[in-house]
Amino acid sequence: MTQDAVGAAHALLESLAQAALPEWEQLADRVSVRQMAPGETLFREGAAWPQVAVVFRGLVKLVYLRDDGTERIKSFIDAGGFFASLSALAPGGVSSFSVVAVEPSVIACLPYPVILELADRHLPWQKALRRALEFYGQRKEQRERELLTLGPPDRYRLLLQQSPDLLRRVPQKELALYLGITPVSLSRIRARLGREGAGGRTLPTIL
Structure with missing residues (x-):
């Protein structure tokens, strides 16, 4: 499992570089792999976490915590995706969000300072x-545009188009938090769109 996760991180980085990565072993020896149960936290908001994470298996959510303790979901990262807190990558920085497993997940964690050292020496890095x-x-930028320019029904339509599998993998409460609405509002949107579909009308396409 560990070697498979490290290999997947290697393949992802080489696909980004579009070339072989010199001195890969310098990073591979420092990669840690986390196996996470649903609800388990990889790191919390305010933590020093200067790493890049590659999701080898499962699904995680990136979460902002409000002052009242409620969540706002920034994004979901599926297998094959990667993420990092940019604020935590800066020297002395800390993460601006928390990361929690939605499904049983396996995460490869790559130390960012080592990546920077390799980038200083090699063009592919x-x-x-x-x-x-x-x-x-x-x-x-795309996420900000959706939140600022689309209403809740259109954000839901876009989710249906781009990530329909999330509807069966993520609880409705968490989908509502991601869309920036209440679970009750989401239920109403789904019911209304269901009635429109039953009436034979074509839903508008979100470009």
Whole structure:
């Protein structure tokens, strides 16, 4: 299991670099692998966690905690995806969110300082790092656009189009937190869209 997870992280980084990664073993020897049960926390908001995580198996949620103790779900990361808290990657920084397993999960944790050292020496590592940051920025920009420009029904339609499997893997309460609405509002949206579908009308396409 551990070697499989490390191998998956290697494959992901090489796909970002579009080349072989020199001195891979320097990082591989420092990778830790976590097996997590549903509800288990990888790290909490405010923790020093200067690492990049690659999800080898399962599903995790990235969570902001409000002052009243309630959650707001930033995103779900499925197998094959990766994430990091940019604030925690800075020297002396801490994470701005928490990470919790939704399903039994296996996570490969790559120390960011080692990645930086390798990027200082090798162009393929620089390219992998740059493309990872570009991907992260694009994902964050898309998420912000959805929250700021789409109403709840359209955000739900978009979820249906892009990640329909989440509807069977994630409890409705957590889907509502991700969409920024209450579970009651989500139930009403689903019921209304179900009636529209039964009436034979075509739902608008979200571009």
